């Protein structure tokens with residue numbers, strides 16, 4: 001794959017540095033630009049673990065599936081092919097721009113909903129979408145969020161610090177860094193970013209915002225440059241990676257959404273139906289693992305993946321972000 005194609009490839013990564021392969025550079029200083037998104041439809045999006053998702057979900061003709069994180073419908077299209085001639089996919093996508101893009105494609109047997117998968121039962125009711133034979137969640141963001149959204153997901157671009165998948169939901173990264181108490185910032189950086197310099201960074205954020213608000217990705221990079229010791233700014237993984245990851249997870253209530261959707265998914269699935277979840281962050285994976293384990297003990301489901309399924313070398317070569325993907329699958333009993 002060319003470098004360009006590689007950079008435009010899909011990312012579900014919580015680790016923005018994965019998106020760029022190696023250590024990325026800081027964004028250009030100066031005026032903050034809102035990146036236009038004219039190339040949305042041309043963005044190449046490589047779905048992670050496609051073969052494994054099909055193998056484990058095992059869709060059959062005329063069954064119905066839910067894709068709770070539709071994105072650019074890569075997985076959904078594969079499932080739709082398997083459930084021909086009458087099977088349907090209900091695709092849920094929170095980001096309106098991505099949703100509109102897919103809507104334009106008029107994909108046959110794909111029912112669309114611009115919403116959060118955390119409202120699964122309500123959405124199913126609205127579309128009268130039963131029975132459900134399988135559910136897929138491919139967590140995280142797409143390449144478009146980094147490349148074309150202009151919402152500050154990427155530390156390679158100087159954009160306004162927003163990081164919400166949908167501006168009607170969640171809390172912007174700008175509000176988090178400018179309004180939250182120091183202690184909460186530190187806890188967020190530790191819990192969602194595993195950031196070892198959480199205290200120094202939260203101290204520096206509070207110090208900086210006393211003079212002027214931190215409004216852009218570049219403003220935040222300047223804070224991080226001051227807070228993180230110089231010798232730790234040279235590693236393979238960009239020094240902003242963990243802070244950006246923590247802010248995105250918090251801004252979108254990502255872990256809470258997973259906690260909310262799992263019991264709903266279990267409830268609406270047919271017996272023998274499967275739920276497949278691809279996660280990219282240890283916090284997400286832990287929630288899924290524990291939910292499957294607890295409900296297996298209660299006899300509600302059977303875990304089909306004793307260990308999470310991970311990408312093979314050849315997939316990682318073509319799609320670098322797949323290296324942090326973990327797929328877990330369970331079957332309803």
Ligand SMILES: C[S@@+](CC[C@H](N)C(=O)[O-])C[C@H]1O[C@@H](n2cnc3c(N)ncnc32)[C@H](O)[C@@H]1O
Nearest residue numbers: 012047069071072073074075094095116117138
């Ligand atoms: C990794 S992409 C999915 C890619 C997709 N599986 C494919 O193959 O094209 C994840 C998508 O989930 C969306 N998303 C994130 N949180 C969501 C939520 N709570 N509800 C619905 N969609 C969400 C993001 O906007 C993004 O488009």
